[in-house]
Amino acid sequence: MSALDFSTKIGSKRFNNPIFTASGCASSGQELAQFFPLTELGAIVTKSIMTKPRTGRPTPRMAETPSGMLNSIGLQGPGIDAFLEKDIPWLVENKVKVIVSIAGETVDEYGVLARRLRAVAGISAVEVNISCPNVENRGQVFACHPDSAVAVIEAVRRNIGGELPIVAKLSPDVTDIVAIASSVVNAGVDGLALINTLLGMVIDTNTMKPKLAGKTGGLSGPAIRPVAVRAIYQVHQALPNIPIIGMGGVSNGRDALELVLAGASAVSIGTASFSNPTAALFIKNELSALLTGKGFNDFRDAIGFAHRGV
């Protein structure tokens, strides 16, 4: 049996392997670097960055749930200036593949962020996070409506120039995710990131009030994996040529393979890194072994395999 070709492509960019971090689950990379070399991963997807520094929500920001957790961070971050000055240079110097995730409160802000990124060397793609559930107003979840999703993608496309792939991160909290996916693909995205967290709530039965200060939070972890598999499967079926970065509760190689079979060209590791700093690395190794064991010589042959007829 020949060695596995583990590489994958998102738009024009090639990645050595399909295991990425999920935005918001690896900060800007340095925290995990103590535990394994980040160059072992296909890419680090950085925490969604906004135009200005942002304090985020008050605490408590976290509630553990069965096989999952709610988070309610509210996009805390240093803002694009500090991010480009401090975080990106470290990643680039250390030869880490970087996908920068951006988030805005308005369509214009996404445009501003895209313009700032166009001249930055060493970035492999831009993830446009239009689906963070932890915003004050559901109307700001651009991924909930095809028109607003398209407006954001067009603003990014206009401002980014060049060949940097654009990936739209979508929410599963919609009636028809295929319709949203199709509209952003028509607007020119090169890939899709599926799925963001699901909006949830925990009520503390001692205090008899919502446990999170922000009341609602995003549900992640193994509890949401079947939702991710379903979303990836549906979107890949409708749009088989669009690369999907799949994520949602992947904890081991078997879970990663499940998303790949559904149609993911890459798999991002999120909450699993909270429970295990080396999760992404061992998931990569387990996925590689599983693919080889099933007789795949090329990772790309496994993408969407569950759709194929016997």
Add this chain to the structure above:
Amino acid sequence: MSTQKINKSAMQMQAEVISNKKAGPYNHIVFAVGEMAANSRPGNFVAISIDGEASSLILRRAFAIYRATDKGVMGGSIELVIAPYGQGSKWLCSRNVGDFVDLVGPLGTSFGIPTTNANTMLIGGGYGSAPLFALAEVLKNRGCRVDMVLGASTASKIYAPLEGKRSVSSLTLTTDDGSAGIHGQISEAIPRLIREFGTEVIYSCGPMGMLAAVAKIADEFDISHQCAVEEAMACGIGVCMTCVVPIKDPSGVKMVRICIDGPVMDGSQIIWDKKDVLDHL
């Protein structure tokens, strides 16, 4: 990755339980951790995963290190004092000698030690007293006076092991129900003790309400106050941004991660009143 400074002493390992004993309402558990012990300082914490890969409890539990011994009979070891309160801590307290747990540590900041001998006061609430005993030893060796004040709701919840008291110049107990020591909240007893002992530096560990009360007193007396804070934490290594505490900042308020910039922090920098935080958000 040479310039990376975050989590710089941390390692992940399978740590063997070498002792697990009841200590009143708490468990005192000792883990063999090899080299990790030598890098552990009073105030640091460890994060332990619960019940294996198939567990529905997916998040690690963070515990302050009670004591680290780098050259024991079993090699390096760390000791924890745990209250079997939630599902995760109950699981951990039911481990047997010879069991292994997945442990990441040492994490977070440690207590700063004065460069000259100073009169120090160590204030602990409940089993929050645990990391203070190792600190007391370091301070005593530095030539500091160490006055310890421990409070709890009731006598049985005060954690003050015999061997821990050796480094302490005085020990004052307070209980909310009057079952031991001074009757009342720990913060009520502090001002008089500060005057009596000529306290110059305060170290505290315990519930946030107690830390806030101590911070107010430290401010009134204008003495330095290092406290070990707590907040709901998911990862323990700085990637999730859940365990933040609000600190004063030129912009109004800044959220910093307890697992990276804490748990030991300057009490005068923290914004203790949640209303003040909400006003700035």
